[in-house]
Amino acid sequence: MVGLIIMSFWQKATSCVLFPEGRNILYRQEMINYKKIIFSLFIGLSPVWLLAQAGTVHTLWVDGICGMCKDRIEDAAYGVRGVAFAEWNVDTRILTIRQSPEPFSEVEAHSALAAVGHDTREVKASDEAYDALHACCKYRDSEVVAAHAPQEESAHSEGHGHLHGTVYEPGKRGRKAPLIGANVTWAGTSIGAVTDEKGFFELDYVESTRQLVVSYVGFPTDTVLISQDGEVEIVLSGGIDLEEVEVTHRRRSTEVSFIDPIKVQRIGEKELAKAACCNLSESFETTPSVDVGFTDAVTGTRQIQMLGLSSPYIQIARENMPDVRGLAVLHGMEYTPGPWISSIMLNMGAGSVVNGFEGIAGQINVELHKPEAGPRLFFNAYTNAMQRLEGNLSLRHSFNERWHTGLLVHAKQQQRRFDQNNDGFLDNPLSETLTAINRWKFIGENGLMGQFGVKATRTGSVSGQFGFDPDDADHNKLWGATHDAERLEGWFKMGKVFENRPYASIGLQVSATYHNQDSRFGLRNYSGDQRSAYVNLIYQTIITDTRHQIKTGLSYQWDEFDEQLDARVFARTESVPGVFGEYTWKGVEDFTVVAGLRADYHNLYGGFLTPRLHLKYNLSETAVLRGAAGRGQRTANVIMENIGGLASARQIQFIGQPDSDLPFGLEAEVAWNFGLNYAQEIQLGERPLLLSLDAYRTNFEQQVVADYETAGQLSFYNLTGASYSNSLQVQADYEVLPRWDLRMAYRFNDVRMTYEDALLYKPLVARQRAFFNTAYETRNGWAFDATLSWQGPKRIPNTTGNPPEYQLEAESPDFFLLNAQVTKSWKDGLFELYAGGENLLNFRQEDPILSSNEPFSPYFDASMVWGPIFGRNLYAGLRYRIE
Incomplete structure (x- = not known):
């Protein structure tokens, strides 16, 4: 039913746009009745609202080291059938996947990630795939790892390799269970890691200490002597049952990177959803860098200002291609509905020459x-x-x-x-x-x-x-x-x-x-x-x-x-x-x-x-x-x-x-x-x-x-x-x-x-x-x-x-x-x-x-x-x- 409504809507839309009959669409006989269309969409979608449920969440450990790795890993994940959402955390190395209604196979996901050069716990990337990675993505190279480490860690790290492994607690009948959230730290340093939901951790190997301290609430702290880099398996004992505690990081709805050389404000969907956001010109209500006003008291045409200059001085692009310019320099913002937008990148002042010469007050x-x-x-x-x-x-x-x-x-x-x-x-x-x-x-x-x-x-x-x-x-x-x-x-x-x-x-x-x-x-x-x-x-x-x-x-x-x-x-x-x-x-x-x-x-x-x-x-x-x-x-x-x-x-x-x-x-x-x-x-x-x-x-x-x-x-x-x-x-x-x-x-x-x-x-x-x-x-x-x-x-x-x-x-x-x-x-x-x-x-x-x-x-x-x-x-x- 939904499909029929959408196809009917699309046929009417294309006939209206591509084959207009007269200039005055408000009063021509064949104009579209939008109220009926919107009502039909409500009725057609209502059964779906009642039946839809959130997808299953899968987590995989994937090795990598930087933002380029993040893009590559997430792109590879989206190429796997059944993946609706994928996000990789550079700190924890955890790839979170939300499954779509289509079938999903973790085996396929592991293979796809290894094919682009990234090791997982199940599949190791081939040397050919790993060698094809960008120079800054060589996560097996201790020098590259040290270069990406924070300054405090880099001062202690001696670059003698990588250590990774799993922390377990003894289970019933000799079966081991992974410990989630265990702290693993080199003695006498601040270099450490926290185990993921499969008990896995990784960190640089520090030869000068060789003593690895493992602690977890409810378990006695243990110190393990590590003689060389590589993979280890650690089993703690004496645990007691504790209630589960979930810790999450809350991302800002508007973000500014401390890394990019050009200051760019990223306005996400969460920020846009704070207001009605009916079109692009109405999307800056919660953004103090942009003012919104009217050109006159009759037509209702909106314009924005940045640095005290009106919207014609702002280079407005859609996915890095020219959009609002020429005869659409003012009305063009109304042609991009707010609910279509996934994010807005805004920077004031001079932008990149790659995107053209027209920007004066800023770029959107x-x-x-x-x-x-x-x-x-x-x-x-x-x-x-x-x-x-x-x-x-x-x-x-x-x-x-x-x-x-x-x-x-x-x-x-x-x-x-x-x-x-x-x-x-x-x-x-x-x-x-x-x-x-x-x-x-x-x-x-x-x-x-x-x-x-x-x-x-x-x-x-x-x-x-x-x-x-x-x-x-x-x-x-x-x-x-x-x-x-x-x-x-x-x-x-x-x-x-x-x-x-x-x-x-x-x-x-x-x-x-x-x-x-x-x-x-x-x-x-x-x-x-x-x-x-x-x-x-x-x-x-x-x-x-x-x-x-x-x-x-x-x-x-x-x-x-x-x-x-x-x-x-x-x-x-x-x-x-x-x-x-x-x-x-x-x-x-x-x-x-x-x-x-x-x-x-x-x-x-x-x-x-x-x-x-x-x-x-x-x-x-x-x-x-x-x-x-x-x-x-x-x-x-x-x-x-x-x-x-x-x-x-x-x-x-x-x-x-x-x-x-x-x-x-x-x-x-x-x-x-x-x-x-x-x-x-x-x-x-x-x-x-x-x-x-x-x-x-x-x-x-x-x-x-x-x-x-x-x-x-x-x-x-x-x-x-x-x-x-x-x-x-x-x-x-x-x-x-x-x-x-x-x-x-x-x-x-x-x-x-x-x-x-x-x-x-x-x-x-x-x-x-x-x-x-x-x-x-x-x-x-x-x-x-x-x-x-x-x-x-x-x-x-x-x-x-x-x-x-x-x-x-x-x-x-x-x-x-x-x-x-x-x-x-x-x-x-x-x-x-x-x-x-x-x-x-x-x-x-x-x-x-x-x-x-x-x-x-x-x-x-x-x-x-x-x-x-x-x-x-x-x-x-x-x-x-x-x-």
């Missing part, structure tokens, strides 16, 4: 549910007090160990009209969205791997005055706005790790995009088409040894744009071939350097270089200092990046070089970004406090100015003075009590730009923001989350040229926002119900639309948005997964 990379891993079925349903309905479905299937596929489907509908502030305009646009992805992954032999997929999106919205009807031929009767967009994307990836040189690999990324949209704002019309292609070829290897690593490759970005704003036509083709190289030096244990350089040639702007530099120094095991600097360049898509300005009566001017081939007659935007980051863990009681301090400066050499400072006008021109952004943020994360987390942050932004002859604060950007988040989980599946944020005053563009009744204050007031959510889960999170509220303090910007009573007057303006437009909004939903 989104990872979606994988076709080869994760839940086989994931379903999310959401609704709120404004009758917004959403359904999200994620399916994956493994045909065999080589071929895997995944299907992601999203449907959204909002048709209820609201006008809470009684200004005659809809608080929320009426909207419908349907988007879907089908992706395939191939895992071949000899290190070969590939994937390809297609994504289709169809969306439409209607906003404006309360009674506006887009089919009414008299456009002068009521002011209204419409937005209809179609988008089709396809991509292909192929990568290979060389068997005889496992440190070397080559990868190819190819993507193509078609985007079309039509919009109307009162009497103003806009339409746009974009066709894009992207190719990136990356080769990675080492120079002499793993202390010297290089990445190099070729890239090509091609874009064709056709835009029309009323009678004005803007067409351009951009072609940018490039070459890049990145060198990583790890010659000193605690110091890492990553230096990159790109050379690109733009057919309209000419050739340019993009240097990037990243430095990391570990002051101690719990403190790290990073520095970064780099250049970024981008083409400003000025109409779409300032789409909120169309929701006004402003006259739009392009003041540039009208006779040139430059986009809109304007130069490219060029900026340098410099940043410092300090992070330290401070032990407070039993738990560490993570303290982070970020300081960044972005300095523009060239920039396109969007000037709202003259009443009734919106002018675009090239920067003639200074423009910069200074951002300082301090953040603290702490687990106060078990499962009770606190996150606090404060940020100061100094963002200024020269408008004609005056250096002013950038409008509608808060100079100060404070953030507080608390989250608590109980042992029986309840989770509580609350976020309180304070935004300081924002400068409002000059309105003194308007009549007094249409003039605004120079600055907005400060305000607080409170969001909260409660979640109850069953069966280890396989089924969840959640309910919450946004803007619980019910703060709203008063009169966000100037001249709302006369929308066709020259003073009408809905672009002056500095705060929430919607009041308190309650929501509820459910999540269900089958692992």
Whole structure:
């Protein structure tokens, strides 16, 4: 039944997206009834909810030594039939496997792991497989083992081999039983290990002592003389029965590595689940580094800010390929539903040259549910007090160990009209969205791997005055706005790790995009088409040894744009071939350097270089200092990046070089970004406090100015003075009590730009923001989350040229926002119900639309948005997964 519903859904979806009949999908006769689809999914999935049970858990000991080993071991495990989830712990050497409903064989798992070069307790890897491992993965080599050991252990270790074995207690009738959690330590040192669930342990052999101390609660401590390295068997006696105690490590929902040279925040699914997270633009509610706002008070279009700069200056990728850019620079974040996301990688400032030259304020990379891993079925349903309905479905299937596929489907509908502030305009646009992805992954032999997929999106919205009807031929009767967009994307990836040189690999990324949209704002019309292609070829290897690593490759970005704003036509083709190289030096244990350089040639702007530099120094095991600097360049898509300005009566001017081939007659935007980051863990009681301090400066050499400072006008021109952004943020994360987390942050932004002859604060950007988040989980599946944020005053563009009744204050007031959510889960999170509220303090910007009573007057303006437009909004939903 579920399969029939999904196939029916998919057929309707593809016919809607690929064969549209008319621009206005909200009112065309054959539009999809999303309420029926979501209801059918509820009914179809309900029997599955009642029958599904968690999979069996298996644990295997697998030898390895580093993060590369972890990736290799987990990849090999996922290639075994019947494996739904696999995670290997580098400290304990334990591989945890959760079984899917398919048959699973431990024998097959042992063989698969040995085949990629890793010993298990049952099967030893062949010499050929072991020799093919990366140099830093040689877990049988005592020097490599010592190099990976913590400093304290390395000081004592003499590198005389490896010792491993099993600790037993005598059982009945002479049968031995393994002791779990026994402490094994070399006498007079801190070098030791703890036995796993099979009583197994391993550690370096220390010849200077040879005395191995074995202890376990309820047993007398024993000292054993070990004459040489190798394998031992130890039997303790005199044990007494004790109750079982389970000790687990709780992973942070947002993590920052102390090892990576570039500071990257990994926002996991657990963090995303703390809020409704309906799409990518709404996924940063609990992340203090990112602000979310609206472009205007009519269309409901969201944009994000980082370092005080708006989303066009942020390079947003999907699985390391360009995603939100061009005509989708703002709306594109709505095309990635939050429930599809498995993690978000976020870094501020300069990024890697491998991913392109466009990033200025930072990079956001989104990872979606994988076709080869994760839940086989994931379903999310959401609704709120404004009758917004959403359904999200994620399916994956493994045909065999080589071929895997995944299907992601999203449907959204909002048709209820609201006008809470009684200004005659809809608080929320009426909207419908349907988007879907089908992706395939191939895992071949000899290190070969590939994937390809297609994504289709169809969306439409209607906003404006309360009674506006887009089919009414008299456009002068009521002011209204419409937005209809179609988008089709396809991509292909192929990568290979060389068997005889496992440190070397080559990868190819190819993507193509078609985007079309039509919009109307009162009497103003806009339409746009974009066709894009992207190719990136990356080769990675080492120079002499793993202390010297290089990445190099070729890239090509091609874009064709056709835009029309009323009678004005803007067409351009951009072609940018490039070459890049990145060198990583790890010659000193605690110091890492990553230096990159790109050379690109733009057919309209000419050739340019993009240097990037990243430095990391570990002051101690719990403190790290990073520095970064780099250049970024981008083409400003000025109409779409300032789409909120169309929701006004402003006259739009392009003041540039009208006779040139430059986009809109304007130069490219060029900026340098410099940043410092300090992070330290401070032990407070039993738990560490993570303290982070970020300081960044972005300095523009060239920039396109969007000037709202003259009443009734919106002018675009090239920067003639200074423009910069200074951002300082301090953040603290702490687990106060078990499962009770606190996150606090404060940020100061100094963002200024020269408008004609005056250096002013950038409008509608808060100079100060404070953030507080608390989250608590109980042992029986309840989770509580609350976020309180304070935004300081924002400068409002000059309105003194308007009549007094249409003039605004120079600055907005400060305000607080409170969001909260409660979640109850069953069966280890396989089924969840959640309910919450946004803007619980019910703060709203008063009169966000100037001249709302006369929308066709020259003073009408809905672009002056500095705060929430919607009041308190309650929501509820459910999540269900089958692992």
